[in-house]
Amino acid sequence: MSIDALNTLKLSGLVVLLAPLLGAILAGALGPKVLRSRSHWPAILGVGAALAASINIFMTIYGAPAGEASARIPIYDWILSGAGSSFRVEFLIDPLTSLMLLTVTGISLLVVIYSRDYMREHDKPERGYERFFAFLALFVFAMVALVLGGNFLLLYLGWEAVGLCSYLLIGFYYSKPAAAAAAKKAFLVNRVGDFGFGLGILLIYLSFGTLEYGAVFEMVQNGVLASGEPLAQGRITAIALLLLCGACGKSAQLPLHVWLPDAMEGPSPVSALIHAATMVTAGVYMIARCGAIFTASTTAMTVVAIIGALTALFAATIALVQMDMKRILAYSTISQLGYMFLGIGVYAADSAVFHLFTHAFFKALLFLGAGSVMHAMGGIIDVRYFGGLRKLLPWTFLTFLVGSLALSGFPGLAGFFSKDEIIHHALSSHWILGGVGLLTALLTAFYTFRMVFLAFFGRERVPEGVHAHESGKWMLAPLLLLSVGAIGVGYLGVGAKPFHEFLAPVFEHTFVANNPAIWHGHASDHAGFWEHYGLMIVSGGLAIFGIIGAYFLYARELWIPGLVKATVPRTYKALLGKYFVDEAYDATIVTPARQVGRFCVGIDNWFIDGLIWFVAAVPRAIAYGLRLMHAGGMQGYGVSMVAGIAIIVVLLFWM
Amino acid sequence: MQTWLLTAIIFSPLLGVLLLWLPPRGSDRSIRRSALFYSVVTFGLAVFALFKFYGVAPTDSQGDPKYLLQHWSYWLGDVEVMGDVADVEILYHVGVDGISIWLMVLTAFLMPLAIWSSFTSVRTRVREYFSLLLLLEVGLLGVFCAMDLLLFYIFFEFTLVPLYFLIGIWGGPARRKAANKFFIFTLSGSVFMFAAVLFLAYYSYSDSGLALGYITLNIEKLSQLAHAGFISTSVQWWLFLAFAAGFAIKVPLFPVHTWLPLAHTEAPTAGSVILAGVLLKLGTYGFCRISLPMFPHATMTLAPFVACLAIAGIIYTALAAWVQTDVKKLVAYSSVSHLGFCILGLFSLKITRVNGAVIYMINHGLSTGALFLIIGYIYERYHTRDINEIGGLARKMPWLTFFLVFFTLSSIGLPGLNGFVGEFLVLLGTATSNTTNDLRAAGPLGYGYAIPAAIGIILGAVYMLWMCQRVLFGPLKEPPNTPDTSTGLSADLTGREIFILVPVAVLCLAIGVYPNPLLDTFTIATEQHVLRTPASHSWSVTEAGDDLQEEIKRADPMRLVESTSVNNLERVSVGNVGSDDLSTKKLGITPVFSSYPVTTPGMFLLNPVTKSSVAKTDHPETDAMTDGRSR
Secondary structure: OOOOHHHHHHHHHHHHHHHHHHHHHHHHHHHHHHHHHHHHHHHHHHHHHHHHHHHHHHHHHOOOOOOOOEEEEEEEEEEEEEOOOOEEEEEOOOOOHHHHHHOOOOOHHHHHHHHHHEEEEEEEOOHHHHHHHHHHHHHHHHHHHHEEEEEEEHHHHHHHHHHHHHHHHHOOOOHHHHHHHHHHHHHHHHHHHHHHHHHHHHHHHHOOOEEEEHHHHHHHOOOOOOOOOOOOOHHHHHHHHHHHHHHHHHHHOOOOOOHHHHHHOOOHHHHHHHHHHHHHHHHHHHHHHHHHHHOOOOHHHHHHHHHHHHHHHHHHHHOOOOOOOOOOOOHHHHHHHHHHHHHHHHHOOOHHHHHHHHHHHHHHHHHHHHHHHHHHHHOOOOOOEOOOOOOOOHHHHHHHHHHHOOOOOOOOHHHHHHHHHHHHHHHHOHHHHHHHHHHHHHHHHHHHHHHHHHHOOOOOEEEOOOOOOOOOHHHHHHHHHHHHHHHHHHHHHOOOOOHHHHHHHHHHHHHHOOOHHHHOOHHHHHHHHHHHHHHHHHHHHHHHHHHHHHHHHHHHHOHHHHHHHHOOHHHHHHOOHHHHHHHHHHHHHHHHHHHHHHHHHHHHHHHHHHHHHHHHHHHHHHHHHHHEEEEEEHHHHHHHHHHHHHHHHHHHOOO | OOHHHHHHHHHHHHHHHHHHHOOOOOOOHHHHHHHHHHHHHHHHHHHHHHHHHHOOOOOOOOOOOOEEEEEEEEEEEEOOOOOOOOOOEEEEEEEOOOOOOHHHHHHHHHEEEEEEHOOOOOOOOOHHHHHHHHHHHHHHHHHEEOOOOOHHHHHHHHHHHHHHHHHHHOOOOHHHHHHHHHHHHHHHHHHHHHHHHHHHHHHHOOOOOOOOOOEEEHHHHHHHHHOOOOOOOOHHHHHHHHHHHHHHHHOOOOOOOHHHHHHHHHHHHHHHHHHHHHHHHHHHHHHHHHHHHHHHHHHHHHHHHHHHHHHHHHHHHHHHHHHOOOHHHHHHHHHHHHHHHHHHHHHHOOOHHHHHHHHHHHHHHHHHHHHHHHHHHHHHHHHHEEEEOOOOOOHHHHHHHHHHHHHHHOOOEOEEEEEHHHHHHHHHOOOOOOOOOOOOOOOOHHHHHHHHHHHHHHOOOOOHHHHHHHHHOOOEEEEOOOOOOOOOOOOOOOHHHHHHHHHHHHHHHHHOOOOOHHHHHHHHHHHHHHOOOOOOOOOOOOOOHHHHHHHHHHHOOOHHHHHHHHHHHEEEEOOOOOOHHHHHHHOOOOHHHHHHHHHHHHHHHHOEEEOOOOOOOHHHHHHHHHHHOEE
């Protein structure tokens, strides 16, 4: 890559990184006293600048000559790691980075714009308005750092920093105990994942003596350690699985998914941006980035695929019975992230990233739509309290419908193409994985439209005392733009597949080269008509079937769900209670750990101090004994004197 | 001027104390202000010393490592006349290297903040209170500058006295018990340490020991001899254990930590800040300054044992912290947990990781010090620290919330803030300790030690966030008749209180974003004084014949001691104070090597040649030869 291009990338990279940070600082510093109700401007401008720079980066990478679309750009030495060498702050910019940057900054900008109206009550800013925008911009900074970083340490930095912003934003309404608890839970569950992630990074350093992506991946591909010894299969599997731990935490995969539904306590724009479109996809990004490591271990890949498939199905079943629109969407997000993991696990990283890309659009759209409903319903989001809103909120309804169709995989919309690809690859890997994918697709369509029918169809009713009103233009504009995306972006992955072409250089030596399906001659692109389109027809059919099913059960024959509920009460309870995973964790980990803690304090207070008291008591007892001898009684002294003399005499004569 | 600079810094608070007592009856207000002023002067001097430190090279023209800003004068024993050899050479000897200078600056930095924070909280015996704080500072600064074991010991013990009174007089309800417990615990550890100091004095003189022909307690000299293999392993073992007794209680290391939670809970805010911020570091600093360099063999063998205690402590006290209802006790337990990491880093025996441990000391001093300040602010307003009685303060106290969350994040190691740098380097060091990736001999720990330590990091987040959630978030909960604003406090933090926290926060951020200036100076000090495995220049034989050189290459350093007569170790002219040596005058410092050359057959190992004259050698044999612990 030419020097000019590198300089452009460096400059743009710095702008993408620092403009949101500057926005955050300005919003935080000037917001309370100076900007007040205009506090959104620093965030909008900062993120806007970042988007512009991201586009610049994308164009530069897109225009780069073939084979040179990747650049490593050092910024400064951060932490001294050894004689003369440091862990650096450095960027790695390649097609994957540039796409992620576009997605992150693009969606962020729309969400920030949307929040301008959302965070107001009757056109007066809510309490903490400036804090909200400062945190939001800070999040963009952190997410960009995660994506741009050129080594594992920066990845970890971004990883923790997005976790922090998520913590701060989930707990935005800190006076609500549920929100404060959810924030803490999110941070802690993520920390559990990061425990593995951090150990994985340590193991990488231990094995390869560096944390820089390029150097590590090269050594993995050559199969050597830093010491020159061959790389053991067990070691690389361990590294991959430890990294996967972190991914499971951040992307809310089994068994660390518990924090994401609770995270819906945060404001809706936060759910849209952080807990649907960007942060939760960090795990997918990380695995795609570390393809060299993961594909070096078939065990790890299998685990990724299985976790993905299980999570997709598991979360979809819970979503079937939830009543809170945002929680339904949260479980749907977990399920869709499961698809992405499944895609990566079956060596279709480009499809997984494609699904990440399309999902960002339609899921952000759905969350913002739900936010719009919530805004109109005075903060209520439980579908039992309202219904038939399609007349009251026409634009919200329309855009929400588009998002729902895209999520369901309705033929022709974004979700259809990307999901179909993943299922296709899953089927060619193992029929069970593919089957789970198809079943989940059916469930997805069903629960999505269950929500649509419950909220927008049927008799019109709103919670008492609420004057439902359509949202203002600041909120509708992002909804419309995202709708366009939810309809259109899927076409980037059909025909000549420009999306996949663009990403191809990133994955060609990892996911493509190591794909066992391709070795065995199952290459999909040369299949016949039926193999090519058959699956599309099946999955499209399932989506339509799911939608019709939802219509039948929740718009026409409303008594059937009640009957089902009554016939299988235990299953229903298990689903409603989210399989009681939270309770299980509480009982098996949290409570015992606290008991151990109490036990430790007990040891401190009784055992250790008791032991020390005992040690002190021995000389004290001796001292009490000795004190008697110095009591001042003349007889006592006389007796001991005589005794002493007697002993001396005896000794003298006997020796 | 510069030779006296450290002495001036150490004793300037003492001068402050004298000045505080000069006016017969000053008002409380003026006493507070002048105490603050004196501590700021000390801080100014310390910063001046820091700049001086950066101005001079840490190695002299010979490539010899050196302490900077040194000064010594004879103290016990005869003042030496030219050519005549004194029998006792116990010096008043101060000097700093890249590690101690920063700890000294940290002390001088925290003290004004601690003093300033006491303006409203201390109302009785004001003059005594501030005098004791300043006296405490004298002791702390002295420990970090001392280069003679006896001096070190004296300062080390001296810190007990002011803190004993600070806790015992201005503390909480159970202050007497806390003060006694604190005093007795630390003193009993120190007894062993003192015995070890006495033994070393004997050992240096005795024919069966080092046979130097005179008594010395010079830390630098003793470490040199130890690294050249002149202190036998069994002696090192006993000495290590004796010193460890003193240091482990101070750190405090599990299971002798029980004095700390009580002392912290009962101490006044300023006492807690200094206790957590600096005093505990005396233990880790002692390990780093005395145990590691002077007893390298014992360190190497005992490190796994110490590391296990540290790890047990990390997890044990983290769990204990989680169930505390007193916020201050919670943070006190967290201190124990954090210092376990510090010990772990030290005993990984890898240069950059020891750096991690040292930066961990500084970070812990900043963030935990600040946490205690904040808890003090809460206590002043609500007269309680019980998590069950206060809650939801965020609504009322946005500034306090900001700082508490900030320092919590710093304490739980959020990347970008200071805590992360230390935590990361320590874990990295623990994990990679037994490798030779850095071209140095393998250390004693390994990846297996990093796993339980990493659990400690999760637990750290658990209890700190739990505390934040309970204290700051949720619905507002206050005890009746609070907040108490009778002493001129406002509901949220006052300008003074914010001003105290801001510099700490700025430092936390700065160290998190760009820690290299500190790490650089640590590296030199660690290489040359702690682990004594020079990387920048190769140590080679200059005064011995080729045959002997070959023999050394083959020989086990321990065996070498036995085969070489150590009796002909002799001291050659020790320069007088204020010698006319030109280089000394020019730099204003007195390099240690030029005045203590030890020319014996055994000591040629310690004659370095400069970087330019010999190509850097990374051969393991060479490392093994110069590095006594790498067997």
